[in-house]
Amino acid sequence: MIDLELFDAPEQTPLPAGVRLLRGFSLPWAAALISDIEQVIAAAPFRHMMTPGGQRMSAAMTNCGRAGWISDRSGYRYTGIDPHSTEPWPALPDSFLALARRAAEAAGFAGFAPDACLINRYTPGARMSLHQDRDELDLSAPIVSVSLGLPAVFLIGGLVRSARPARLPLVHGDVIVWGGPARMIFHGVTPIADGFHPGLGRQRINLTLRRAWIA
Ligand code: MD3
Ligand code: FE
Numbered sequence: 233m234i235d236l237e238l239f240d241a242p243e244q245t246p247l248p249a250g251v252r253l254l255r256g257f258s259l260p261w262a263a264a265l266i267s268d269i270e271q272v273i274a275a276a277p278f279r280h281m282m283t284p285g286g287q288r289m290s291a292a293m294t295n296c297g298r299a300g301w302i303s304d305r306s307g308y309r310y311t312g313i314d315p316h317s318t319e320p321w322p323a324l325p326d327s328f329l330a331l332a333r334r335a336a337e338a339a340g341f342a343g344f345a346p347d348a349c350l351i352n353r354y355t356p357g358a359r360m361s362l363h364q365d366r367d368e369l370d371l372s373a374p375i376v377s378v379s380l381g382l383p384a385v386f387l388i389g390g391l392v393r394s395a396r397p398a399r400l401p402l403v404h405g406d407v408i409v410w411g412g413p414a415r416m417i418f419h420g421v422t423p424i425a426d427g428f429h430p431g432l433g434r435q436r437i438n439l440t441l442r443r444a445w446i447a
Contacts, residue, residue: 257338258407341414364416365416
């Protein structure tokens, strides 16, 4: 049996229980997602938030949905009002809702109803250090993350910060669902390499669809 494994190599990185990688799952929605992102950022522009420790985050962020995640000198939290516009965050676009619902369902989380979407924009060199997402009240719901534009390498750690993270390369269109035993794992993004994406140019945009609030 000759098998050089040049093609169709299986994924190398074993994923922790509760992490489901859906390669290319968002491609059918990509054009709608990008046009809806433009609508959201017209009302709620990207901004660089400050960490409670006073560092400017290298990824620029905005939100849509009933709740939006913010960071400032007072801490991390969800708010119903965008502190930049002093208006409610823009509504979750139907494209975001439909994709999140279908992806969660494919990963075994039927009935996922996100109320928040954090939109992160990375230009080359931007990164996100290892952290947990712990500001959501409903930890039974998964988080659905959607990668668009330039490629990235996700760091997937364990339930303690000291666990050495695995590296998972992601490209435009990939979706990951993190739920159950994976919901509280430490994760991050290595610095984005320079490049050009035909649809988004010199940037990576990541959507994380979340259930922040209960009912
Ligand atoms: C694992 N964003 O916004 S998404 C974040 O690519 C965030 O912008 C990264 O981490 C990004 O908080 C990574 C992947 C991700 C998101 C949420 C998770 C992984 C997760 C929640 C629990 C476990
Ligand atoms: Fe996170």
